[in-house]
Amino acid sequence: MGTLSERILRGTAGEYVDRVVDRAYVHDGTGVLTLEAWKSMGEKRIHDATHLHVLFDHIVPANNSTTATLQHELREFARSSFLRFSDIGGGICHQIMSEGIVLPGEVVVGADSHSCTLGAFGAFATGVGATDMAAIWMTGETWFRVPETIGMHLSGSFTGAAEAKDLALTYVSRLGMDGATYQALEFIGEGTVTLPMDDRLTICNLAVETGAKAGMFYADDVTIQYLARAGQVASLQEPEPCHYIREIDLDLSDIVPVIALPPRVDTVKPVHDLVGMPLDQVFVGTCTNGRYTDLARFSRIVKGKTVAVRTIVVPASRAVLHEAIRTGVITDLVEAGCTIGTPGCGPCLGAHMGVLGEGEVCLSTANRNFRNRMGVGGEIYLSSVATAAASALEGEITEPEVV
Amino acid sequence: MQVKGRAVCVGADIDTDLVIAGRYLRTKDHSIWVAHVFEDLDPSLAGRMNGSVIIAGKNFGCGSSREQAAIAIREAGTVAVVAPSFARIFFRNAINVGLPLIECTLPCTEGSFVTFDLTEGWVETEGKKYTTPPLSKRMQEILAAGGLVNYWRTCR
Numbered sequence: 173m174g175t176l177s178e179r180i181l182r183g184t185a186g187e188y189v190d191r192v193v194d195r196a197y198v199h200d201g202t203g204v205l206t207l208e209a210w211k212s213m214g215e216k217r218i219h220d221a222t223h224l225h226v227l228f229d230h231i232v233p234a235n236n237s238t239t240a241t242l243q244h245e246l247r248e249f250a251r252s253s254f255l256r257f258s259d260i261g262g263g264i265c266h267q268i269m270s271e272g273i274v275l276p277g278e279v280v281v282g283a284d285s286h287s288c289t290l291g292a293f294g295a296f297a298t299g300v301g302a303t304d305m306a307a308i309w310m311t312g313e314t315w316f317r318v319p320e321t322i323g324m325h326l327s328g329s330f331t332g333a334a335e336a337k338d339l340a341l342t343y344v345s346r347l348g349m350d351g352a353t354y355q356a357l358e359f360i361g362e363g364t365v366t367l368p369m370d371d372r373l374t375i376c377n378l379a380v381e382t383g384a385k386a387g388m389f390y391a392d393d394v395t396i397q398y399l400a401r402a403g404q405v406a407s408l409q410e411p412e413p414c415h416y417i418r419e420i421d422l423d424l425s426d427i428v429p430v431i432a433l434p435p436r437v438d439t440v441k442p443v444h445d446l447v448g449m450p451l452d453q454v455f456v457g458t459c460t461n462g463r464y465t466d467l468a469r470f471s472r473i474v475k476g477k478t479v480a481v482r483t484i485v486v487p488a489s490r491a492v493l494h495e496a497i498r499t500g501v502i503t504d505l506v507e508a509g510c511t512i513g514t515p516g517c518g519p520c521l522g523a524h525m526g527v528l529g530e531g532e533v534c535l536s537t538a539n540r541n542f543r544n545r546m547g548v549g550g551e552i553y554l555s556s557v558a559t560a561a562a563s564a565l566e567g568e569i570t571e572p573e574v575v
Numbered sequence: 576m577q578v579k580g581r582a583v584c585v586g587a588d589i590d591t592d593l594v595i596a597g598r599y600l601r602t603k604d605h606s607i608w609v610a611h612v613f614e615d616l617d618p619s620l621a622g623r624m625n626g627s628v629i630i631a632g633k634n635f636g637c638g639s640s641r642e643q644a645a646i647a648i649r650e651a652g653t654v655a656v657v658a659p660s661f662a663r664i665f666f667r668n669a670i671n672v673g674l675p676l677i678e679c680t681l682p683c684t685e686g687s688f689v690t691f692d693l694t695e696g697w698v699e700t701e702g703k704k705y706t707t708p709p710l711s712k713r714m715q716e717i718l719a720a721g722g723l724v725n726y727w728r729t730c731r
Contacts, residue, residue, distance in 0.1 A: 188711060201600060205642055208603060213727040231601060239601045285640040285664055301642040301668035303723045310727070315713065349588050350634035354663050383634060385663055436588070521597040521639070542592040542638060544615040 175321040175414045176388050177356045180277055180296040183318040185415070192313045194278035194295075197225035198305055199265045200232065202283035203246045205302035210309050218253055219312035225258070226250040227268055232260035232516040235524040263489025263515040266290060266459040270373055271491055272402025276391035276409055281308060286459050286539065288379045291356075292372035293399070294391035294409045299380065319356040319385045322347075323416035326363030328425035333572035335469075336371035337461055337537065337556035339427050340378035345440035346420065353383030360411055363424045364389060369398040370465045377460045378539055381437040429572055431535075432554040435543040443559050446569045452532040454483040454564040455546075456510075456557060457518045461537035462488030464495045466557045471501045473561035473572070474508040480567030483510045484526045486518035510564075522546040535563050578675075579690045580628035580654040582700065583620065584683035585613075587632025591665060594636070594644035608647035625652030628691070630683040630700075633658065636665025642672065649674040655691060657681050657698060670714045673722035679707045693718065 174184070183189040198206050203226050210216075218224070226246065234240035250257040258268055265282060266289040274280055276294035281287065283305040290297035300314065308314050324343065330336075343357075357379050359372070367375070372389045379387025389395070390409040399406045429443040456462070456470050467487060485505055487493040493515050496502045502512060519526030520538045528534055528550025537560050541552035555563070558572035593616045595608050613620035629635075629648065635658040636644060645668040648656065655675040669676050677691060677698055684701060691698040693715070696707050710718070720726035 188713075202640065202642070204601075204603065209724055212724045215727070236601075242601060242603070283640060285638065299640045299664050301640050301645070301664055301671060303642060303671040304667055307723055307727060349637060350660060350662070353634065353660055383637060383662055523597050523601070540590075540592070540638060542590045544596060545592050548596075548615070 173412050173414060175356065176294065176358055176390060176409065177296055177319050177321055177386060178414065180279060181316055181318045185318050185320040187318045188315055189318060190313055190315050191279050193223070193281050193308055195223050195225065195269065195274060195280045196305060196308045197227060197265050197269060198283040199230050200228040200243050200246060201230040202302050202305065204242045206283055206305045206309065207246055207249055209303040209306035213306060213310055215310060217310050219310060221254040224309060225256045225269070227258040227262060227265035228260050229264045229516040230521065231523050232514055261490055261514055263487070263492065264459045264462065264517055267462065267488040267492070271489065272399060272404050275399065275404060276395060276406050281305070281314065285380045286377055288384065288387050289373050289377040289459055291379065291386045291388035292369060292376040293395055294389060296386055298385050317354065319354060320417040321356045321358050322352055323419040324357050324359045325361040325419060325421045326359055326424060327361055327421070328363055328423045329366040330427060331425050332574045333429050333558050334427040335556045335558060336367065336374040338430050339422065339424065340375050341430050341432050341440050341554065342427055343422060344378055344381045345438045347382040349381065349436060349438045350383040355384055355417070356386040356388060357382070357384050359387070359389050365392065365394065366424065368394060370463045373463070374460055381539060429556055429559050431559065431569065432541055434541045434551045434553065437539065437541060437554065443555065443569065443571050447571060449569040450533065451481050451535050451563060451568055453526065453528065453534040454479070454481055454560050455519060455526055455534055455536040455538065456560050457486030457488065457513070458520045458538040459488065460539040461557050462486055462492065464492045466537065467492065467496045467505070468499070468501050469557045470561045471504040473558065474510070474565060475504040477508055477565055479509045479564040481564055483564045484513055484518065485510045486513035487515045489515050519546055535560055535569065576694065577690055577692050578654050579688060580626050582683050582685060582687045582689050583623050583627040583629050584685050585616065585629060585631045588634045588637060589616065589631055590638035591636055591641050591644040592638055595641065595647045600641060600643055605646060605650050608643050609651045612647040612651050621651065627653045628689040629653055629656040630681050630689070631656060631658040633660045635661050637662035640664045642668045645669040645672045645674050670717050671723040673718060675718055677707050679705050681705065
């Protein structure tokens with residue numbers, strides 16, 4: 173009996189537990205500090221390299237020689253210590269872990285705040301910092317405070333042009349930026365069966381924007397079939413009677429296309445209210461909305477037309493890029509005037525490949541619109557893929573048409 | 576043990592991008608983080624960090640898991656951060672790098688003295704004393720060791 177977090181962490185809400193970690197991963201950003209902390213801890217011992225992943229995604233390929241040198245050191249370490257390594261072009265850490273690696277019921281930690289994305293599989297997945305990760309490299313375990321859980325009851329199904337991102341931004345605005353701090357979100361109810369894995373990953377991705385430690389779906393037939401296609405065998409998880417500290421009802425048929433206004437993810441308005449706002453850049457990608465279904469949806473809308481503003485599309489992984497090449501999606505995007513980036517985080521964190529200039533406005537499918545995040549003096553509006561596509565064609569914020 | 580510092584006031588929901596921007600992350604040179612700490616919030620803050628107690632609004636440290644945020648604040652000379660609540664990854668990171676955090680709602684007058692005692696669980700400013708919730712035993716041990724690296728080197 174208990175919430176999914178309580179069952180996986182084997183404790184009751186509020187309790188501190190030590191748990192062996194089933195999978196742990198870092199990227200090229202946090203991995204550098206993790207390696208430094210691990211070396212300083214003195215023992216220079218790796219507990220079990222087969223469960224440790226190093227995935228380069230934040231600044232790929234390296235943008236200058238400082239970055240390149242840091243990446244070189246981490247790459248050499250990962251190889252010589254037999255950690256599971258994904259080099260530049262492999263894709264975003266969370267995406268690769270979602271392509272048949274993370275399984276239901278696992279305890280997963282990533283040295284990145286959006287590690288909560290993987291709760292979509294019914295895993296307990298959460299972000300930690302570099303020094304915590306260094307201790308996990310050494311011991312294979314870490315401590316958790318078992319979170320209280322908010323029950324997010326989903327009913328109905330999406331109508332019109334609404335999509336998972338609109339639901340995610342809507343619940344972030346309902347809860348607020350710290351509405352679920354130290355807590356977990358469980359997405360339950362009949363509405364969940366209508367959501368494919370890509371949607372669930374988008375929905376769980378935004379959990380941390382409410383302060384939540386985890387965002388989770390129970391593994392059901394959708395999960396099992398997705399993992400089977402990736403060559404994995406997994407078992408179903410059935411909800412049990414449990415205690416939620418708060419319950420929220422969300423009818424998917426009420427969700428409309430929305431936008432989060434800078435500089436807060438929880439300041440959310442219907443796209444309708446912002447129609448006509450001029451844009452300097454549209455960015456499609458990230459661990460929120462860089463999956464194949466996102467690229468395909470974007471290309472369906474812009475195919476045969478030409479974007480009216482510079483538009484950067486970054487596939488979330490090599491598998492996504494490969495599928496988009498195979499099906500002609502990439503051709504359609506290029507013909508529509510989009511620029512395609514290396515699989516990875518792209519310009520989301522303002523380091524390279526699409527940094528904004530002073531006074532520029534970007535409509536992005538990412539998950540954060542904090543001040544100066546994509547460049548000093550630039551403003552970030554967050555939307556769904558369909559809204560980004562309709563807006564790219566007009567060069568200004570535009571309501572997506574019902575397809 | 577009593578520790579004293581001067582108040583530096585910041586607002587609520589301060590994200591880690593504001594503490595240290597993404598454009599300064601790709602280095603192991605901690606002095607770069609110290610030089611640019613809070614630059615996008617208020618460029619004058621970096622000069623007032625040494626010996627400070629940062630008094631913030633709710634949800635301090637939300638957003639990215641970048642540990643450079645906690646390192647920058649500690650190495651700039653801040654002795655503690657006080658806020659009604661902290662984002663959870665920042666909370667762990669701060670303790671792990673030896674930066675004390677105090678969960679408390681405090682009034683803030685820039686430059687006024689703030690005294691606190693982590694073991695006894697109180698903080699005092701502007702003539703008023705507030706009781707603060709104790710950290711877990713393990714977190715106290717990690718802080719006492721000066722962070723998780725030293726904790727592993729010396730305590731285990």
